[in-house]
Amino acid sequence: MWHAAVAEDLKPENLLLDEHKRIKIVDFGLSNRFDDNQLLKTACGSHCYAPPEMLSRQSYVPQMCDLWSCGVTLFVMVCGSLPFEDTDGHTLSKKIVAGNYTPPAFITDTVKDLIAGLLTVDPAKRFTIADVRAHESYRQIPEASVRPRDLVSGQCGLEEDVLQELKCHGPDPTRFQKLS
Template sequence: MEQIKREISVMRIVKHPNIVRLYEVMATKSKIYFVMEYAKGGELFNKVAKGKLKEDVARKFFIQLMNAVDFCHSRNVYHRDIKPENLLLDENDNLKVSDFGLSALAESKRQDGLLHTTCGTPAYVAPEVIGQKGYDGAKADIWSCGVVLFVLLAGYLPFHDSNLMEMYRKIGSADFKCPSWFPPEVRRLIRKILDPNPSMRISIAKIKESSWFRKGLISDKQIMRKMENRDKGVVQSSSSSSSESSGIPNKSKAEHEKPPYLNAFDIISFSAGFDLSRLFEEFSPQREERFTSRQPASVILSKLHEIANCFRLKVMKKEMGLLKLEWTKEGRKGILGIDAEIFEITRSFHLIELKKASGDTMEYKKAIKDDIRPALEDIVWVWQGEQHPRPQ
């Protein structure tokens, strides 16, 4: 159960276009259901099993892998089992990191600031993980990514032996040879990644600065923007002709001007009977407040702007139906930010979700209770958890 809790809590915070999405978790008395993004292209392993990939193709996958792993590390999440079998592909051949069953959060570190659980797949695991003296999860993930890069370009593993202890010896001393077809800049990069000394191992930031990596680079901000637009049902036209293009068709202007629409599955998933969040309170990085309103979206948006003016908050419009409210004064954990998102159920009936985007959780709860909820009273029909709607 602890492993399931950890995997769910991890996947709730690693929302990135190159990571398989967990859309919903539901349960019956005997089963837990993960509703996940469908990766139509299958495992990257199946491509590599047919032989080495072309350099440009391998670079594209490696860039997407680095972007995903870098994002995980920025959220203090360490995958710990990166290998081609856990890297899936969508219908456009874009990479999706999956299987966070062995992942660790920063809270898993001991007093020495290191992780101590030996896990992963032997051929891809970093030497310090085998050493059982504690390891930096980020450095260990980088090593595994280096092994993946080698496999993509070579078509075989850098460390392989029928005797497991001999393979561990090769890993510990970085005893491997690059094939003759590896370009010099790739050889240099892989040597820096597969450095058996984790303190000397290259960082993701330095990997992204390497000349070989930058040849096919697409900015992470551009990728994130595509992901956000896809998830909200709003697609912006892109001038990029990169191979990492999302391939999602443009929508009409009218659709851009409407908040996201909730289908029956979405509505059911908000039901308390299907909500497992209480099982994962200890891991949950965010808190949400939801209410319904019988006012049109334009009135709700006007009210949110009015509240922002009243409390002197910054308002940032991310897209139709999604606003970010930010306090100007810094709190205990930085600036408090709240995402306010409007979902259309019918033309005159909406669900609004308020979610902490940044800052301290206690300050967020206080702001919701003392300021936001009272100010919204005249447009609220019913708050989630309340039994009786307000007359309107």
């Protein structure tokens, strides 16, 4: 069964909140189809949010790239700036591949730890979703560690009206079938 690697362009600009303050991921233009345990080689997404393995042109596990992008996004949301910045693309890539960033002093040690776990250069050592869900910073909000009902019951949570709107604009909504 294939999955959609939707977050190969995960960044704050592609996250929306609905009326219930639930995050909706948008802009699937750079998504990929992949089979379970399949490695990808496609370099795509926004440079500042791309993980080291993608920039190094290595084969990569899509979910681990998504978690790196979550780490960059978390850093941006907490700190108000990108962890890796440079006007020169080559220098920027070197910083990302080295994991060379400095968290500001004003963020707590637990948040620094969560960001560091997500921005771990070695994808085999990077935080997984389970690691994030178990992390002290994540668990500060009681409902944050509870899986949404639609995921528990096996539903993917995609809304039909959104899929219909996508269909009107060209992309094939079946690309975004439920994750299992």
